Every structure is written in structure tokens, then in C-alpha cells.
Amino acid sequence: MPAETGQSTPGPTADDERVAQIHEALSGVIDPEIHRPITELGMVGSVTVDAEDTAHVTVLLTIEGCPMRDRIERETAEATATVPGLSRVEVSTSAMTEEQRRELTNRLRQGRRQIPFNQPGSLTRIFAISSGKGGVGKSTVTANLAAAMAADGLRVGVIDADIHGFSMPGMFGITDQPTKVSDLLMPPAAHGVAVMSIGMFVPEGQAVVWRGPKMHRAIEQFASDVFWGDLDVLLLDLPPGTGDVAISVAQLLPSAQMVVVTTPQQSASGVAERVGSLSTSTEQEIAGVVENMAGLTLPDGTVMDVFGTGGGDRVAQTLARAVGHDVPVLGRIGLDPALREGSDQGVPLVVSDPDSPTSMALTGVARALVHKPRGLGGMKLPLTVARS
Ligand SMILES: Nc1ncnc2c1ncn2[C@@H]1O[C@H](COP(=O)(O)OP(=O)(O)OP(=O)(O)O)[C@@H](O)[C@H]1O
Known part of the structure; x- marks a missing residue:
């Protein structure tokens, strides 16, 4: 099954077990800079599986032009492809909103701004x-x-x-x-x-x-x-x-x-x-x-x-x-x-x-x-x- 990265063409959402399995698989993808799973960092935007069994995953990158983009895209595609019953994987990326970034930094600081x-x-x-x-x-x-x-x-x-x-x-x-x-x-x-x-x-x-x-x-x-x-x-x-x-x-x-x-x-x-x-x-x-x-x-x-x-x-x-x-x-x-x-x-x-x-x-x-x-x-x- 091909695992591709690039622009997604989101199809109809199939609310099936495979979506949960993809989330589970993505918990093994670690952000290379923050060293935590992307699922914990709010970086998984949407996950859908369409009628052709194509998985569409959107990853939210911490910043526009993130230097780790290629690596995160690749690892996301590879992790998704481990889920059975998919014919194809499409990964797309976009940057977090300012609000999402603030949420992430709050989570990382655990609410504190101290040493x-x-x-x-x-x-x-x-x-x-x-x-x-x-x-x-x-x-x-x-x-x-x-x-x-x-x-x-x-x-x-x-x-x-x-x-x-x-x-x-x-x-x-x-x-x-x-x-x-x-x-x-x-x-x-x-x-x-x-x-x-x-x-x-x-x-x-x-x-x-x-x-x-x-x-x-x-x-x-x-x-x-x-x-x-x-x-x-x-x-x-x-x-x-x-x-x-x-x-x-x-x-x-x-x-x-x-x-x-x-x-x-x-x-x-x-x-x-x-x-x-x-x-x-x-x-x-x-x-x-x-x-x-x-x-x-x-x-x-x-x-x-x-x-x-x-x-x-x-x-x-x-x-x-x-x-x-x-x-x-x-x-x-x-x-x-x-x-x-x-x-x-x-x-x-x-x-x-x-x-x-x-x-x-x-x-x-x-x-x-x-x-x-x-x-x-x-x-x-x-x-x-x-x-x-
Ligand atoms: N054991 C060693 N053998 C050979 N060269 C060394 C050794 N230790 C340090 N050097 C070399 O000596 C020079 C000075 O080392 P370094 O810059 O680490 O010193 P420093 O005490 O941190 O200096 P600074 O005062 O600039 O902070 C460097 O060129 C370093 O590569």
C-alpha cells in the first residue's frame, strides 16, 4: 500500500475503528524537537478514512515552515500505514493557530512560567x-x-x-x-x-x-x-x-x-x-x-x-x-x-x-x-x- 505525503483531498469521514487505530498508531510518532508524541501535543488535526479506504491525516505543525516538516510527514505516513484495511495514506500539514500554539506552550510549561x-x-x-x-x-x-x-x-x-x-x-x-x-x-x-x-x-x-x-x-x-x-x-x-x-x-x-x-x-x-x-x-x-x-x-x-x-x-x-x-x-x-x-x-x-x-x-x-x-x-x- 502506498504511503504518500502531500496535499490531501479529504473524502467522506468513515467513523470506523480504523480512525481510532490511526490515532493509536500516531501516538508512536515523536516530535523531533519536543520529544513527545504528536498526539499529546495537539498536533493531529484531523483523521478520516474515505469510501476508497484512503486515510487522510492532517498534522498541525508548531510553526509555518517548520524545519522538521518532512520528517514528521514521513513518520506520520509510515505510522498510519501500519493500520490494517487501508488502501492509501495521504498526509497533509498546516500550521497551528496562535491559540493552538498558546495551548501547546501552556501544556509544555504545565501552566507555570518558572525555572x-x-x-x-x-x-x-x-x-x-x-x-x-x-x-x-x-x-x-x-x-x-x-x-x-x-x-x-x-x-x-x-x-x-x-x-x-x-x-x-x-x-x-x-x-x-x-x-x-x-x-x-x-x-x-x-x-x-x-x-x-x-x-x-x-x-x-x-x-x-x-x-x-x-x-x-x-x-x-x-x-x-x-x-x-x-x-x-x-x-x-x-x-x-x-x-x-x-x-x-x-x-x-x-x-x-x-x-x-x-x-x-x-x-x-x-x-x-x-x-x-x-x-x-x-x-x-x-x-x-x-x-x-x-x-x-x-x-x-x-x-x-x-x-x-x-x-x-x-x-x-x-x-x-x-x-x-x-x-x-x-x-x-x-x-x-x-x-x-x-x-x-x-x-x-x-x-x-x-x-x-x-x-x-x-x-x-x-x-x-x-x-x-x-x-x-x-x-x-x-x-x-x-x-x-
Ligand atoms: N586537553 C586538551 N588537549 C589539547 N587541546 C585542548 C585540550 N583542552 C582544550 N584544548 C584546546 O585549547 C583551546 C582552549 O580550550 P577551550 O576553549 O575549551 O578553553 P576555555 O577554558 O573554555 O576558554 P575560554 O577562556 O575561552 O572560555 C581550544 O583550542 C581547545 O581545543
Whole structure:
């Protein structure tokens, strides 16, 4: 039986069992952006079967020119064609009305316009990846941790909170813009990770020149006006240092635990003093330290410690004294040209070569984080931001 897409010529409605079976079959069609069945999202407009046993299905797309149209049409046609007793399937599409879109976004927000991760009962683990200074590989580590967690079957989201120095779209190879459904944004995804970055809205080559309050608002919107669905883990790539954005993240997402990326050479006091005093004043927990750019393995198998050794341990020990609890070194990631190449090409190394020693070290860090017991941080209420 042919399954066709295109303009429908609706025939007389046959109020038969097959219509119910088609609805049932369509509950297996998942919207690629929202990750829910189209039947739950009010996207099935009409279903009829005419006298020639042709099924006519109308799908309501969230927006005019929806980039997922072909895929949804095809999957709808395929699902409908599984129902017995049909000679033909015709699928047509139209865009939701503004009213239907509002209903959908209300359903997705469950009536609330708040940060879902701060709701009681939210099971999302949040990690803010920070560093004492720039260029230590914080963004590279963030992208690879996210992809490693997704490869382990977790639902993962990334907020690129490094507003001035955004890099997540490039590291994930994402060129799509988020789709806007009413007042909710659908984050583009790559390598199993949903990503939101200011870089998706900025024309190439243009810089973002925002001050603190505007950056605060952007991060608030990324947390509250983006449909993240039920995430297991949310990672935030913070800007280097301990400026406004780090404080905003602590205020907006108080259950976020900090992961500190450092190089083996960094002065423990410099990094730990800054990050430690931030975490003490914001009462954020520190999940651990990642030592990046550790030894470089040479072709003959010997390891060259280009940036020295011991920075991770020193930072962890100094931080532990500053915050008054144990701070583990979660892992050491070697200096590896393949890691840089993967980031430049938009494919994290843990995806392109999951068995390389560097990927295994990153996956080890990802698993250590996910299996870390939850701290009390998850029980704190969000702070109110007062800005003069
Ligand atoms: N372990 C590594 N081995 C080789 N190259 C690396 C490694 N980690 C990071 N890099 C490279 O170092 C450069 C800086 O990394 P990255 O942009 O991730 O750092 P960052 O700390 O996020 O910097 P920023 O201060 O811009 O936020 C990039 O070119 C990246 O590909």
C-alpha cells in the first residue's frame, strides 16, 4: 500500500475503528524537537478514512515552515500505514493557530512560567563548569562531558553561559537556530545533547557586548523560556573567572554544583581563592576538580608534562580547606590534539573516538559526576536578585 505525503483531498469521514487505530498508531510518532508524541501535543488535526479506504491525516505543525516538516510527514505516513484495511495514506500539514500554539506552550510549561529546575521534585542534576582563568579547556571539557553523558543514555542539556565567549554551537557543530513556539524556544540538539547559546542568535563575526544585568536576563531566559523537557543533567559552561555570570548562575540555579577545570601548572592559590570564595559566598557546592592539559603522550609512548604536574591536586586541596569539605579530583585529561580537532570540527572526541584514552578519561569524569550523591544544594530555594 502506498504511503504518500502531500496535499490531501479529504473524502467522506468513515467513523470506523480504523480512525481510532490511526490515532493509536500516531501516538508512536515523536516530535523531533519536543520529544513527545504528536498526539499529546495537539498536533493531529484531523483523521478520516474515505469510501476508497484512503486515510487522510492532517498534522498541525508548531510553526509555518517548520524545519522538521518532512520528517514528521514521513513518520506520520509510515505510522498510519501500519493500520490494517487501508488502501492509501495521504498526509497533509498546516500550521497551528496562535491559540493552538498558546495551548501547546501552556501544556509544555504545565501552566507555570518558572525555572523548571528549581521546582520541588526536579530530578535534574546541574553542574556549572568553571575555571579560574581563560583558555584552560573549560568549554572543551563541558562539551565532551555532555556528549559522554548522552552516550550513556542520559537526557542532557547545555546552557552556554559564556555569553561573551560563546563556543558551544561550534563545539557541537550546531548551525540551526532554536525554533520559537509561541513564547517557548526549542533548543537545537546534536550528539544527543540539547544546546542553548547566545551564539545561535548572533550573526557570524559579531560580538556580544552586554553588561551584567542583560547577561543575567539571558541566562534566566535560557533556563525558563526554553523547553528542556525532563533532563537528567544540565551543564552550564561558565565564563572564565568569577564575575557577574557566575553569580547569576548561583542565584538563578542554586542547586548547580561547581566543577572547576584547571591545568597542572596553575597556581592553586590563584584558582582556589577565587572559586572558593565565590562558592562560599553563594553557598554553592563544589563537585570536584578536573585537571586538563595534563601529560602529552608522545609517539614513542613516553609522556611529556608540558604544563607541569600536580595542579589538580593542589587546587582540590586548597579548595577543600576553603570550603570545609572534601573536594575530589574527578579526572585528569591529557593534552591531546584530537580533542582540539574534535572541538574545531563540531564533533566531540568522546563521540568520534570513544575508546581513546582521552575520551575514556572524560567519560570517567562524566560518570563520577552523575554518580555523585546529591548534596543539600538541591534543596535550596532560589535567591532573589536585587540590582540597583
Ligand atoms: N586537553 C586538551 N588537549 C589539547 N587541546 C585542548 C585540550 N583542552 C582544550 N584544548 C584546546 O585549547 C583551546 C582552549 O580550550 P577551550 O576553549 O575549551 O578553553 P576555555 O577554558 O573554555 O576558554 P575560554 O577562556 O575561552 O572560555 C581550544 O583550542 C581547545 O581545543
